[in-house]
Amino acid sequence: MTDVLTHALAMRIVEEDVSFRTRMLETAAGLDDVIALGRGDPDFHTPPHIVEAAKRALDQNQHHYTHPAGLPQLREAIADTLRRDHGLAYNRDEIIVTAGVQESIMLLMLGLVNPSDEVLITSPRFTTYDMAVSMCGGVPVPVPTYEEDDFALMPAAIEARITPRTKALVLVTPNNPTGAVTPPAVIREIAELVKRHNIVLISDEIYAKLIYPGSEHLSAATLPGMKERTITLNGFSKAYAMTGWRVGYLAGPEEFVRMLVEPRHTLSINTNTPAQFAALAALTGPQDAVQAMLEEYSERRSYLMGALSDLGMSYGHPGGAFYIYTNVSSTGLPSPRFCEELLRQGRVMIFPGSMFGDDSDKYVRISYLQPLARIKEAVGRMSEFIGRVG
């Protein structure tokens, strides 16, 4: 970049240190047969009937602009799904379809955050939230969660960080990177707390279809007095193995959502039209592929939980999503070093907690997005590596 342009950069653009990630990817590129348990991208392909719907849309010339909030029939189907699956009462005019939940996050922060506003975020966390809040001039405020609470967000930890500048709380359940499901009783307490302090709740439920036996998901906006102060985020990437299609959505009270339609139009006019038809097929078609993927994830999760315990590595109970957040401190290595050495010596790629805003240097995220046989092979390599360094 020329000096002229670097000097011209707006103040909101801050340099992120991505050297660790780059180093990991470069190391992996130079090795054979790396087992990648790092990214949050399902190893399954999008179910064929969803792919077919996009092809059909193209054949029928459905490749023009749509309403900026999304195809009306898709928004209807989203409203039906939210009602049926989570008991949420939204109508189609309370929904905006975006390029993944990612664009919903940016749109929402543009709509909510004034300079110096503080936004509380479940932590360790999906750090897009930090970036989006900062780019709007706000201040991201992590709310830590702990292994001994199975990484559930705790009301006392939230309350301790509320100031007169607190605008919103981001609740991500199940969470990335911990897989933690915040229990319904705690969600009820959090609801009372946000009402008492008059703050907005952003409820990121992108992993809500991936819940394992023994855990229960509760959508905060179903609770009394909560719809009016909650924006619910959800999408297609995780449950339907549709990461590359880029479809997600936000849902909130109509008067608020209406005000975001123009900003949404400014960002990208509308979500890719054939991808919206694919998303429609995902919701209205058979759900057995989702169930089959969930069963497979469940099997991998059970295996990994047992294997990690056998290796002497503890974790918070992962009630949902497809991640286990594991404590590697028993190995004596700080987690970034653990990940680098495991990759170099054991050819297994996992990510340290530092990539999720956790500076404890104790944890790594393992995403179980490889076939069980490969996960078993990865555990064998990890065991060998730990035996060597331990």
Ligand SMILES: Cc1ncc(COP(=O)(O)O)c(C=O)c1O
């Ligand atoms: C908690 C959370 N929210 C949002 C996203 C963004 O998902 P997408 O933009 O693919 O819908 C992710 C992706 O990993 C995530 O983990």
